[in-house]
Amino acid sequence: MSGFLPEPHALLARLLPGHASICLADIRRALAAAFSAGGISDADLDARFIIAHVLDLSVGEIPLRGELRPTDGQIARLIAMGHRRLKGEPVARLLGEWDFYGRTFRLTPATLVPRPDTETLVDIILRHLADAPALVADLGTGSGAILATLLAERPRWRGIATDLSAEALTTACANAAAIGVADRTLFVRASYAAALAPGRFDLIASNPPYIATAVLAGLSREVRDHDPALALDGGADGLAAYRVLAPQALAALRPGGRIALEIGFDQAVAVTAILAAAGFAAIETSRDLGGNDRVVAALKPA
Numbered sequence: 001m002s003g004f005l006p007e008p009h010a011l012l013a014r015l016l017p018g019h020a021s022i023c024l025a026d027i028r029r030a031l032a033a034a035f036s037a038g039g040i041s042d043a044d045l046d047a048r049f050i051i052a053h054v055l056d057l058s059v060g061e062i063p064l065r066g067e068l069r070p071t072d073g074q075i076a077r078l079i080a081m082g083h084r085r086l087k088g089e090p091v092a093r094l095l096g097e098w099d100f101y102g103r104t105f106r107l108t109p110a111t112l113v114p115r116p117d118t119e120t121l122v123d124i125i126l127r128h129l130a131d132a133p134a135l136v137a138d139l140g141t142g143s144g145a146i147l148a149t150l151l152a153e154r155p156r157w158r159g160i161a162t163d164l165s166a167e168a169l170t171t172a173c174a175n176a177a178a179i180g181v182a183d184r185t186l187f188v189r190a191s192y193a194a195a196l197a198p199g200r201f202d203l204i205a206s207n208p209p210y211i212a213t214a215v216l217a218g219l220s221r222e223v224r225d226h227d228p229a230l231a232l233d234g235g236a237d238g239l240a241a242y243r244v245l246a247p248q249a250l251a252a253l254r255p256g257g258r259i260a261l262e263i264g265f266d267q268a269v270a271v272t273a274i275l276a277a278a279g280f281a282a283i284e285t286s287r288d289l290g291g292n293d294r295v296v297a298a299l300k301p302a
């Protein structure tokens, strides 16, 4: 039967359960070889993530436990996940969870996989704002990664998370509970800051959809086919969300309150102009670890 499968899938079929002698090191090699043959760039890392998940080990333990003999059931699960990975499902989707800022967030089809880029946004906010009592909002919360992280790092903050997706809000709520910040969080199904009380917020953070519609089809299949379109599609020029949320956020912030937005690498000038036109001051751009413009932050004038 394996003769009918494309070659990377055939490589996995060799691992069929019942091979009592197969050890973790063999499985890791076979998965990594299949992923590599399937054109997956981080083949060995993906193999380790999948093995760690199925065998309930840490990724770092995998090289040290090469002699371990997984059960037939575990091997069957590894093979099934391997085939799904080869068909383009990202590892985070296979695992149903992903780490962000050192904490694990559960994912559903309605939530974006939280990205390292967004850790830059969180870093910049935490660098500028200490743990004094504050009311913060996260617009387009998805898995809740931004708000739950901020509240976990700043125990005196309270926050409101908004999203258009009810399913995303349910997931964000579960994540907030798992991280222990649910008692300081409200979840509101609304467009960006439209439902927020005026003049009350100390900080508004957002990683809105910012990919231009025409670019979506050219994204990797991992993103295009598995992250929700609502989380990606930023309209004709990728800036639609910023135009909507900037004036709403200005109204919701107290004088002296701050906004911090994740942006696409080429959007700093345009988003700066949108924030200036809305009435924000002291507008600054910061870069991510890769050296790309990633965050625009500003102040509501007193």
Ligand SMILES: C[S@@+](CC[C@H](N)C(=O)[O-])C[C@H]1O[C@@H](n2cnc3c(N)ncnc32)[C@H](O)[C@@H]1O
Pocket (backbone or CB within 6 Å): 110, 111, 112, 113, 114, 115, 118, 139, 140, 141, 142, 143, 144, 145, 146, 162, 163, 164, 165, 168, 190, 191, 192, 207, 208, 209, 210, 230, 231, 232
């Ligand atoms: C790029 S994702 C960010 C998710 C999460 N904050 C993160 O950083 O991982 C954008 C989020 O905005 C939500 N969204 C899209 N349009 C929205 C709107 N008009 N109002 C509120 N949320 C919206 C999407 O459902 C998605 O969860």
